Amino acid sequence: MKLDATDLRYITSDEFRVLTAVEMGSKNHEIVPTVLIVKISGLRNGGVNKLLGSLAKRNLVSRVQNARYDGYRLTYGGYDYLAMRALSKRDSVYSVGNQIGVGKESDIYIIADKEGQEMVLKLHRLGRISFRAIKSKRDYMGKRKSASWMYLSRLSAEKEYAFMKVLYEHDFPVPRPVDHARHCILMEFIDAYPLRQIADIPSPGALYSELMDLIVRFARAGLIHGDFNEFNILIRRETGKPVVIDFPQMVSTSHKNAEWYFNRDVECIRRFFKRRFRYESSIYPRFRAINNEKSGDGSEEWHLDLVVAASGYNQGEQKVLEEYMDSYLQEQTRAGSDEESEGSGDDEGDEEEDEEFEEASSDEDGEQDEVVSNEGEEEEGGEDAGVQHD
Ligand code: ADP
Ligand code: MG
Numbered sequence: 001m002k003l004d005a006t007d008l009r010y011i012t013s014d015e016f017r018v019l020t021a022v023e024m025g026s027k028n029h030e031i032v033p034t035v036l037i038v039k040i041s042g043l044r045n046g047g048v049n050k051l052l053g054s055l056a057k058r059n060l061v062s063r064v065q066n067a068r069y070d071g072y073r074l075t076y077g078g079y080d081y082l083a084m085r086a087l088s089k090r091d092s093v094y095s096v097g098n099q100i101g102v103g104k105e106s107d108i109y110i111i112a113d114k115e116g117q118e119m120v121l122k123l124h125r126l127g128r129i130s131f132r133a134i135k136s137k138r139d140y141m142g143k144r145k146s147a148s149w150m151y152l153s154r155l156s157a158e159k160e161y162a163f164m165k166v167l168y169e170h171d172f173p174v175p176r177p178v179d180h181a182r183h184c185i186l187m188e189f190i191d192a193y194p195l196r197q198i199a200d201i202p203s204p205g206a207l208y209s210e211l212m213d214l215i216v217r218f219a220r221a222g223l224i225h226g227d228f229n230e231f232n233i234l235i236r237r238e239t240g241k242p243v244v245i246d247f248p249q250m251v252s253t254s255h256k257n258a259e260w261y262f263n264r265d266v267e268c269i270r271r272f273f274k275r276r277f278r279y280e281s282s283i284y285p286r287f288r289a290i291n292n293e294k295s296g297d298g299s300e301e302w303h304l305d306l307v308v309a310a311s312g313y314n315q316g317e318q319k320v321l322e323e324y325m326d327s328y329l330q331e332q333t334r335a336g337s338d339e340e341s342e343g344s345g346d347d348e349g350d351e352e353e354d355e356e357f358e359e360a361s362s363d364e365d366g367e368q369d370e371v372v373s374n375e376g377e378e379e380e381g382g383e384d385a386g387v388q389h390d
Helices: 013-025 034-041 045-057 076-089 129-136 149-169 203-221 258-277 287-294 306-309 315-334 340-345 349-359
Strands: 063-064 072-076 095-102 105-110 118-124 177-181 184-188 192-194 233-236 243-244
Touching: 013 034, 013 045, 013 072, 013 076, 034 045, 045 063, 063 258, 076 118, 076 149, 076 177, 076 184, 095 118, 118 149, 149 177, 149 184, 149 306, 149 315, 203 243, 203 258, 203 287, 258 287
Parallel strands: none
Antiparallel strands: 063 072, 095 105, 105 118, 118 184, 177 184, 192 233, 233 243
């Protein structure tokens, strides 16, 4: 999904009104009936149809005709537009530069503010993959019938921003969070390579210890990164120091599967160092040891999970995201997780990974498919594979 920022500022106020009406209608309708768009926008019927036509031409909404009614849905492009417009109104974003990354569930761009200061824009794109996982989870959406990619992506961005902010304020090596809007977050650009791209380092043991210390520091603060791997650790070009990114899946050490997540983070690093640098150590952190030592001290520093929870991001809503992440994890486990296929060979495995990576983002223009299914269109129930939790 390309971000089209060329005409960010050029949209008439009536078009904007209608676009916003589609977004509002999306809260309870997967396909927003045209009559509802007219009602929300408060504009004349004929006028609205014309405006919808021109928004559709620019791919900000797409028209859907189904048996029951005619309607529109907001596209990725439309949602991007609304978020970017908000960020640019606040002067956080002035111009959009190159795309520097396509993750499984995000697009990453370099942007600049008015002063030319470069920053990283991360657009969350949940539901691009792992779509089956959600559909098979019957109770997934609860009362909310249309938990769409849009809703999930916004929850994911809000969560990531909240964690990044608290971590940054407590001196963890993470990018400085700058702003956020809808499914987008803006953060400091780190001049670095992902650990994944680094073939050789002078002292693998030192970096290994530093990363394990970081996992321990997270855990002492009540947090587990949950995806602590060579893609999400950046190595600063100048100093060789690690910076951790990518926080939508963070969990508290009081999560019921905390130990499992913790061990997975530790294992990721151990496996990577063994494969890439032929470095192995019998020293690695144990969850229980850290958890036991925690009980003595009640200070804030030890409970960043609670600090984040109290920081105002919506805990209730976040349950939906959590369920999504759980079902995603189960789907991964069912399909044979990435990590397992990675572990099978030596460096040849890397090739495969890249392919998977690309595949995951190749259906970019498939807006139509991105929305959680209509009622009645459920896939076969499929028992949950059940992640091994002990
Ligand atoms: P995803 O959730 O899709 O994995 P990430 O947050 O991990 O997204 O970012 C994907 C890639 O974008 C990273 O591997 C990194 O190369 C690049 N990136 C992300 N944030 C930054 C940043 N603040 N500075 C520099 N590069 C970044
Ligand atoms: Mg990542």
